[in-house]
Amino acid sequence: MARPFAYFDTSVLVKRYLDEQGSIHARSLIRNHRVVSSVIAPLEAVSALCWRQAAGFLSEAAFAALWARLQRDRSHWELVEVGERVIEHAEELIPSTRLRALDALHLASAMSFQWRSGNRVPFVTSDAALRDAAKRVSLQIIWVGP
Numbered sequence: 001m002a003r004p005f006a007y008f009d010t011s012v013l014v015k016r017y018l019d020e021q022g023s024i025h026a027r028s029l030i031r032n033h034r035v036v037s038s039v040i041a042p043l044e045a046v047s048a049l050c051w052r053q054a055a056g057f058l059s060e061a062a063f064a065a066l067w068a069r070l071q072r073d074r075s076h077w078e079l080v081e082v083g084e085r086v087i088e089h090a091e092e093l094i095p096s097t098r099l100r101a102l103d104a105l106h107l108a109s110a111m112s113f114q115w116r117s118g119n120r121v122p123f124v125t126s127d128a129a130l131r132d133a134a135k136r137v138s139l140q141i142i143w144v145g146p
Contacts (some may be wrong), residue, residue, distance in 0.1 A: 005078070005119060006033035006040055007110040009103075010044040013037060014145050016073070017049065017066045022126050022144040029124055029142065034123060035077040038086075038109035040102060042074045077103040080109040097133035114139075 006029065013035070015026035046067060047125065053063040080086065082105055089111065092106035099107065110123050123134045126144040134141055 002129045003032060003034050005036050005113075005117070005121045006142065007036045007106075007113060007121050007123045008041070009106045009123070009125045009127060009130055010034075010041045010048070012124050013041055014045050015126065015144065017045070017070060018052065020084070021146055025144050026124075026126070029144065033122075033124075035073075036110070036113050037077055037079060038106050039079040039081055040105055041077075041079065044102065045070055059100065078113070080113050082109065086112050093133070093137070094103060097136060099129060099133050103127065103130050103133070106130065107137065110134070110139060111137065117136075 005090050008030065012026045015023040016030055049058065049063055049066055052058045053060065058066070080114070086105065086108045088109040090101070093099060093104045093107055094101070096109070097104065110121070114121055120140060122142045123139040124142040124144060125134065128145065131141055131143055131145070
């Protein structure tokens with residue numbers, strides 16, 4: 001039986017590569033679902049890894065290994081393109097949700113995937129603002145937070 005889709009924002013995807021609060025739960029969810037995310041997620045994940053390396057939390061070798069793993073993983077993910085329609089929807093979401101631009105793109109991407117696929121997919125996040133905004137637009141939430 002095929003694993004069900006779930007939309008993962010970057011806050012949860014990064015937990016696949018780093019040991020932090022919620023990593024065990026995130027890894028379990030990623031194993032048990034087909035990952036859907038925005039095309040911006042790998043970019044955000046690399047940025048998070050770079051930040052941790054610059055802050056001294058990751059060695060150069062560890063960073064390189066994690067980046068290579070991320071590149072392999074992304075070939076298995078369903079990444080939603082950020083085209084004109086997704087951007088317009090993200091713009092419409094910002095006034096009512098007060099989300100930052102990239103978070104609004106995640107929310108709009110998740111909604112776009114649902115409309116395109118005709119399936120209700122859970123929205124997996126560990127970002128409280130994004131969780132609250134996703135609730136306001138009636139997405140099913142899987143919380144990976146403290």
